Amino acid sequence: MKLNAVFSFIKNDLKEIESELERTIQSEYPLLSEAGLHLLQAGGKRIRPVFVMLSSMFGDYDIKRVKRVAVSLELIHMASLVHDDVIDDAKLRRGKPTIKEKWDNRIAMYTGDFLFARSLEMITFLDNPLAHKLLSKTIVEVCLGEIEQIKDKFNVDQNLRQYLQRIKRKTALLIATSCQLGAISTEVDDVTHQRLFWFGYYIGMSYQIIDDILDFTSSEKKLGKPVGSDLLQGNITLPVLYSLHDPKLSGRIKKINKDTPANEMTNIIKEIRKSPAIDQSFELSNRYLHKALNILDKLPDGEHKIKLEEIANYIGKRKF
Amino acid sequence: MKLNAVFSFIKNDLKEIESELERTIQSEYPLLSEAGLHLLQAGGKRIRPVFVMLSSMFGDYDIKRVKRVAVSLELIHMASLVHDDVIDDAKLRRGKPTIKEKWDNRIAMYTGDFLFARSLEMITFLDNPLAHKLLSKTIVEVCLGEIEQIKDKFNVDQNLRQYLQRIKRKTALLIATSCQLGAISTEVDDVTHQRLFWFGYYIGMSYQIIDDILDFTSSEKKLGKPVGSDLLQGNITLPVLYSLHDPKLSGRIKKINKDTPANEMTNIIKEIRKSPAIDQSFELSNRYLHKALNILDKLPDGEHKIKLEEIANYIGKRKF
Numbered sequence: 107m108k109l110n111a112v113f114s115f116i117k118n119d120l121k122e123i124e125s126e127l128e129r130t131i132q133s134e135y136p137l138l139s140e141a142g143l144h145l146l147q148a149g150g151k152r153i154r155p156v157f158v159m160l161s162s163m164f165g166d167y168d169i170k171r172v173k174r175v176a177v178s179l180e181l182i183h184m185a186s187l188v189h190d191d192v193i194d195d196a197k198l199r200r201g202k203p204t205i206k207e208k209w210d211n212r213i214a215m216y217t218g219d220f221l222f223a224r225s226l227e228m229i230t231f232l233d234n235p236l237a238h239k240l241l242s243k244t245i246v247e248v249c250l251g252e253i254e255q256i257k258d259k260f261n262v263d264q265n266l267r268q269y270l271q272r273i274k275r276k277t278a279l280l281i282a283t284s285c286q287l288g289a290i291s292t293e294v295d296d297v298t299h300q301r302l303f304w305f306g307y308y309i310g311m312s313y314q315i316i317d318d319i320l321d322f323t324s325s326e327k328k329l330g331k332p333v334g335s336d337l338l339q340g341n342i343t344l345p346v347l348y349s350l351h352d353p354k355l356s357g358r359i360k361k362i363n364k365d366t367p368a369n370e371m372t373n374i375i376k377e378i379r380k381s382p383a384i385d386q387s388f389e390l391s392n393r394y395l396h397k398a399l400n401i402l403d404k405l406p407d408g409e410h411k412i413k414l415e416e417i418a419n420y421i422g423k424r425k426f
Numbered sequence: 427m428k429l430n431a432v433f434s435f436i437k438n439d440l441k442e443i444e445s446e447l448e449r450t451i452q453s454e455y456p457l458l459s460e461a462g463l464h465l466l467q468a469g470g471k472r473i474r475p476v477f478v479m480l481s482s483m484f485g486d487y488d489i490k491r492v493k494r495v496a497v498s499l500e501l502i503h504m505a506s507l508v509h510d511d512v513i514d515d516a517k518l519r520r521g522k523p524t525i526k527e528k529w530d531n532r533i534a535m536y537t538g539d540f541l542f543a544r545s546l547e548m549i550t551f552l553d554n555p556l557a558h559k560l561l562s563k564t565i566v567e568v569c570l571g572e573i574e575q576i577k578d579k580f581n582v583d584q585n586l587r588q589y590l591q592r593i594k595r596k597t598a599l600l601i602a603t604s605c606q607l608g609a610i611s612t613e614v615d616d617v618t619h620q621r622l623f624w625f626g627y628y629i630g631m632s633y634q635i636i637d638d639i640l641d642f643t644s645s646e647k648k649l650g651k652p653v654g655s656d657l658l659q660g661n662i663t664l665p666v667l668y669s670l671h672d673p674k675l676s677g678r679i680k681k682i683n684k685d686t687p688a689n690e691m692t693n694i695i696k697e698i699r700k701s702p703a704i705d706q707s708f709e710l711s712n713r714y715l716h717k718a719l720n721i722l723d724k725l726p727d728g729e730h731k732i733k734l735e736e737i738a739n740y741i742g743k744r745k746f
Contacts (some may be wrong), residue, residue: 133570133573134570135573135574135577137573137577138573189535189536189539192531192532192535193532193535193536212512212513212576215509215512215513215535216509216513216569216572216573219509219569219572220566220569220573222542223562223565223566223568223569224566226562226565226566227559227562227563227565227566230555230558230559230562233555235550235553238550238558239547239550242543242546242547242549243547245543245546246540246543246544246546246547248543249536249539249543250453250454250540252536252539253453253455253457253458253536253540254455256532256533256536257457
């Protein structure tokens with residue numbers, strides 16, 4: 107099952123969001139517009155806009171309002187990716203050169219800043235102070251998550267708790283906030299928008315774990331970047347942490363640092379790929395997925411709820 | 427006259443703002459707290475908090491509310507300085523190593539992001555949607571100003587309009603917004619807070635021009651960085667633009683690029699320092715100052731209005 111098929115019933119509104127994204131990144135500076143467009147055209151699943159839209163449908167859906175929330179959340183995500191690529195010194199994202207690679211770190215820093223600023227401008231139409239409080243709190247957490255990622259690079263002594271906290275900050279909270287703000291924008295009641303927050307949170311945890319698995323098990327073509335990029339950049343993810351339980355692998359993994367030769371890294375990546383750590387990671391992802399589905403059960407029925415369920419199930423099985 | 431003397435009547439509240447700033451930059455990451463504290467301890471005039479406070483006094487002053495607006499505006503300013511120093515590859519600020527110099531560009535990028543995020547979190551207590559619209563618009567403009575600054579580096583073909591647009595975005599709008607949001611936070615009427623915006627705007631233009639003059643005429647000790655740093659980093663400011671009218675200097679200035687030998691740069695800086703361009707720049711600064719004072723005239727009387735006038739007059743004469 108492809109995500110596109112699941113999305114077919116919001117296809118037209120997603121197109122409208124895409125146009126709004128394109129419009130929003132424009133400025134009088136060709137370089138800035140070009141960098142933003144480069145980023146947009148590299149694609150991305152737009153899952154945050156999708157969660158905003160589907161969650162907003164628990165209330166009185168109005169694409170004119172909802173699209174601004176969706177664009178705002180996607181822009182925050184895009185901005186964080188651009189700054190991430192500076193931190194990770196990443197050359198490729200989704201098969202295209204990163205902004206820091208195509209231009210330089212300074213341009214990447216300001217493109218990120220600009221996208222972020224535009225995102226804030228976009229969300230100000232919401233008159234609900236709670237929405238701004240939630241969003242700004244999430245942004246602080248996303249920043250802290252990035253700093254954690256720098257601090258924990260090549261740190262193989264970290265534990266599961268540290269990893270989970272990092273992906274919570276890096277991914278889960280922004281998806282949770284996408285769901286909750288989508289609902290708040292259409293005046294969904296408090297209990298429902300809080301439940302949608304937790305639905306998004308668990309889905310986000312599951313989603314990021316799958317992402318971290320695919321970094322080992324997928325292909326360079328599907329990933330749009332080399333297999334094992336996370337580990338090559340020093341990011342210690344769940345499959346690596348679980349592999350530390352494997353006596354054959356743990357000694358080698360513990361020796362990893364930024365000067366580890368490429369062939370040793372490639373071999374370790376191959377070993378992790380075929381180790382039980384992959385299935386163990388899937389299991390943890392599934393546990394989060396079930397928590398998400400349990401929450402969904404308690405929400406009012408509707409076509410959009412069925413779609414959220416389909417997306418949740420897709421996330422558990424996705425291959426790229 | 428020293429700014430400290432002018433500020434004496436709000437001294438205690440300024441101390442409270444300083445403590446709030448120190449509290450706000452804390453996080454669970456020692457490195458981040460350290461970088462933030464390093465920045466705070468390097469000092470700074472805190473003119474944005476002062477403008478927030480004095481402007482808020484046109485309404486029902488309450489330090490508990492006002493200090494959050496003041497801290498938020500100062501944090502945005504601090505965040506932009508940290509990212510600026512990456513762009514300018516600056517080694518020193520206020521006599522101390524910059525964050526990018528003491529740590530590195532990546533830490534500087536995330537320290538800036540974090541301060542910025544904290545600033546947003548801080549301002550969300552304001553329930554007035556207009557406040558958020560004004561602030562986010564200003565942040566977009568500040569970002570565009572920074573991008574302009576990159577684009578116009580070593581560009582001696584720029585005109586006065588480009589320079590003025592840049593300092594408007596880089597400095598004047600944030601001071602204007604400090605005045606206006608200070609007033610909005612204490613429910614000052616629309617006419618008055620809009621006038622305070624324009625007062626801040628003109629003061630900001632005047633202030634930045636003086637800053638750009640002092641970069642040539644002050645001493646390394648007072649500046650906390652080498653004399654002529656702007657030009658050395660490729661930033662073309664008002665004294666340089668006016669010097670282009672001097673037939674003796676214009677040929678040499680037009681040849682400047684990032685490979686110009688240090689001794690030629692030092693000589694040009696010395697020539698500009700004693701050229702009529704300095705007085706001409708002071709004149710333009712004074713024109714903005716008078717506009718600011720004219721607007722102030724129209725505002726309701728009070729001790730805080732007298733203080734704003736004293737600050738305005740100080741800015742016109744300041745030596746560092």
